[in-house]
Amino acid sequence: MTESDPVSRARSAEAWKRHIVGQLKHRDRSQHDRYQELIRFYTRLLEKTRLTKGILSSSPRRPSVGSLLQHNDQLKKITGELAYQVLELQQQTRTRESLLEEQQYRLEAEKLRLAGAFDYRGVLQQQVEQVQLENAALKTKYDELLELQRREEAKLREEKLRGDRLLETMIQEKQQAAAHMNSRNQRRSRAREAHLQKELQSTRSKVTLESSRSMSPKRDLQLESREGGHSRLFRSLSVSSPRILSSFRDLFHRRRRGHSVCSMEEDLVFPVRVSLYARVPVRALQVLEAHEQGINAVRFSSSSHLLATGGTDREVKVWEVQSGSLTHRTTLEGSTGGITCIEFDPAGFRILAASYDKSALLWRLDDSVAKLTLTGHRRKVTAARFSGCLHQVVTGSEDRSIRVWDLQRAACVEVLEVSSSCSDLVCSENSVISGHFDSRIRVWDTRLLRCVQELPAQGKVTSLDISSDHRHLLSCCRDDCLQLVDLRGRSNERVCFRAEGFKCGSDSSKAVISPDGCFLAAGSADAAVYIWNVSTGKLETRLPDRHSSSISAVAWSLSGEYVVSVDKSRRAVLWSDI
CATH class of the missing domain: 2.130.10.10 (YVTN repeat-like/Quinoprotein amine dehydrogenase)
Known part of the structure; x- marks a missing residue:
């Protein structure tokens, strides 16, 4: 229970008192209305009685027996009517009293129901207060999680920026390494070409010398008159050039021993089987x-x-x-x-x-x-x-x-x-x-x-x-x-x-x-x-x-x-x- 419970109980008691006073006033008005008609008839009866007495008292001479009998008959008739009306009014009064008792019974039942509703309202107020406390705790926890999420998102953005910088740095390093590898490969290629050219020139001189020694002057003149110098040189090389063949063989072996991601079988060119007539599928x-x-x-x-x-x-x-x-x-x-x-x-x-x-x-x-x-x-x-x-x-x-x-x-x-x-x-x-x-x-x-x-x-x-x-x-x-x-x-x-x-x-x-x-x-x-x-x-x-x-x-x-x-x-x- 909270500190506001006595105040709320006092307020509910005052409201209950006002409710009871109002119900009493309502009952008084309803009962007063019921007996108002009876009082009116009774008042008329009294007035007629007084009138009769006044007539009798004001008469200067003694009334006759016939007039008295007639007057008594009228009084009896009026009295009977008034008595009948009194009985009817009493019957109506009893009917309304029974109706009032039924209403009072229903009122008591409603009072009990109202008291139960007030009790249930109190329970619901306690539940509302408990839910409000839980919501406040959840809101606090949500705010903490939201702040944690913001911090984590900031860290994630920082990590992404750091990753992008590292990626750019890695790409730059790869580009520099590629450029360095390109220049080194070019130097190696130029050196290899120069070495092969040198070997080719030395082989040419040796092959020319050997061929000049083995051929007769007449055969040389016939070959020179029949073919050009280059044709004669390459024909000699195709017959005997072991050093050049070994040089090319070493070049291909060096290439196969390199660090390439492609093998020799992948370097070969295979014929592609292309159809000259494509068939439409059905x-x-x-x-x-x-x-x-x-x-x-x-x-x-x-x-x-x-x-x-x-x-x-x-x-x-x-x-x-x-x-x-x-x-x-x-x-x-x-x-x-x-x-x-x-x-x-x-x-x-x-x-x-x-x-x-x-x-x-x-x-x-x-x-x-x-x-x-x-x-x-x-x-x-x-x-x-x-x-x-x-x-x-x-x-x-x-x-x-x-x-x-x-x-x-x-x-x-x-x-x-x-x-x-x-x-x-x-x-x-x-x-x-x-x-x-x-x-x-x-x-x-x-x-x-x-x-x-x-x-x-x-x-x-x-x-x-x-x-x-x-x-x-x-x-x-x-x-x-x-x-x-x-x-x-x-x-x-x-x-x-x-x-x-x-x-x-x-x-x-x-x-x-x-x-x-x-x-x-x-x-x-x-x-x-x-x-x-x-x-x-x-x-x-x-x-x-x-x-x-x-x-x-x-x-x-x-x-x-x-x-x-x-x-x-x-x-x-x-x-x-x-």
């Missing part, structure tokens, strides 16, 4: 749940025997394509974010992937652990491609930059700043073509390291693809249009492809050109694959009813046999004309 051969979450990217290898998929579950899965079915081969791990783009190297030994975790990763097919991680972008990496050079890759990011990486040094060698986020890119000989969110396609010269041309697009660019002969560029835009650009001339003739029902599903939807360049394929938000004929510009076919959500990417095998489409509900579908 039915689904296989439908499978390829990932645990949505799939963002899909790509065939150059041999068309392997397929790679990557999704938001941070995994890259490799599948074998055999006899019209997909068989899981291996899972490549190491990314801490969702996969946005996948590409095989030309030889088919490595896989490059771009990730949401601001990096690009490189795997060998025989190792599930990432061999190399390229870090330096400030936002998610949306595209990663092998360039024309054997040991270079190019990445594009939402941080409005394009970076060129040297795989041998695992370092960034060039940074191209752009005014808009990069959504996708493709590489051609001595050039990089990038698509951006500002509805622009930019062509970069890797030798000049600058943008040499800008092509307008119909909307925000979501993907790019280049034909196998590097003559045509395909762009997919958010305005639900595919645009095919002719790269051979300066006019860059463009053709747009649309279809009723086709809708670009996201900012990363990917479309492809068939290996023979005759067809275009893209997935739509209505869960169907649309294929256009390039020569006619019309829709060739529509493949529905196999996906349950928006299709994010499509891949066409270089053999021309298969098409694979993936969607946001982790489903992959293998299509063919078989």
Whole structure:
């Protein structure tokens, strides 16, 4: 109980007294009203009696017996009426008294109920006070937690700034180390070339001397008249030049013993099996749940025997394509974010992937652990491609930059700043073509390291693809249009492809050109694959009813046999004309 309880009890007692006085006044008024009519009749009776007495007393002569009898009859009649009225009034009085007793009983019951309500009100007031105390304690605790959160957020911001500074410092150190490595490699290369030139000159003199001693003057004159001096020299070298052969052998052995992240088998150039005739798919051969979450990217290898998929579950899965079915081969791990783009190297030994975790990763097919991680972008990496050079890759990011990486040094060698986020890119000989969110396609010269041309697009660019002969560029835009650009001339003739029902599903939807360049394929938000004929510009076919959500990417095998489409509900579908 609190100190305010006596005061509240005194106030409640005064209110109770006022309530009782009011009830008494009300009862007095009600009872007075009930007997008022009886009193009025009684008063009239008294007045009539007085009047009769006055008449009798004022009469000058003695009344006769008949008049008295008549007067008595009138009095009896009046008295009977008054008595009957008295009885009726008494009956009404008893009825009202019983009603009053019932009301008093109900009043007592209401008083008891009111007393219980007052008691319950007191209990509720105590509960309210207790809840208020608890709320005050919780408010104090909440204020403490809020202050702790503010301090932790300030620490987090400081740690982020510190991490950014450390990252910038690390990038600068890597750039300095790369520049130092470049200069050292250049010095070594120049020294090696000078040494080889020196050995070549000494070998030339020795071979010339030996050949001059072994040949007769007549044979020398015939060779000199038949061939030039250089031809004669190289013919001699091809016959006997053990020192030069050993020099070249040592050079290749030294290269294999270096610290490069690429092996000799990866340096070899393998022929790419490109079909001269791509077959338009007509039915689904296989439908499978390829990932645990949505799939963002899909790509065939150059041999068309392997397929790679990557999704938001941070995994890259490799599948074998055999006899019209997909068989899981291996899972490549190491990314801490969702996969946005996948590409095989030309030889088919490595896989490059771009990730949401601001990096690009490189795997060998025989190792599930990432061999190399390229870090330096400030936002998610949306595209990663092998360039024309054997040991270079190019990445594009939402941080409005394009970076060129040297795989041998695992370092960034060039940074191209752009005014808009990069959504996708493709590489051609001595050039990089990038698509951006500002509805622009930019062509970069890797030798000049600058943008040499800008092509307008119909909307925000979501993907790019280049034909196998590097003559045509395909762009997919958010305005639900595919645009095919002719790269051979300066006019860059463009053709747009649309279809009723086709809708670009996201900012990363990917479309492809068939290996023979005759067809275009893209997935739509209505869960169907649309294929256009390039020569006619019309829709060739529509493949529905196999996906349950928006299709994010499509891949066409270089053999021309298969098409694979993936969607946001982790489903992959293998299509063919078989």
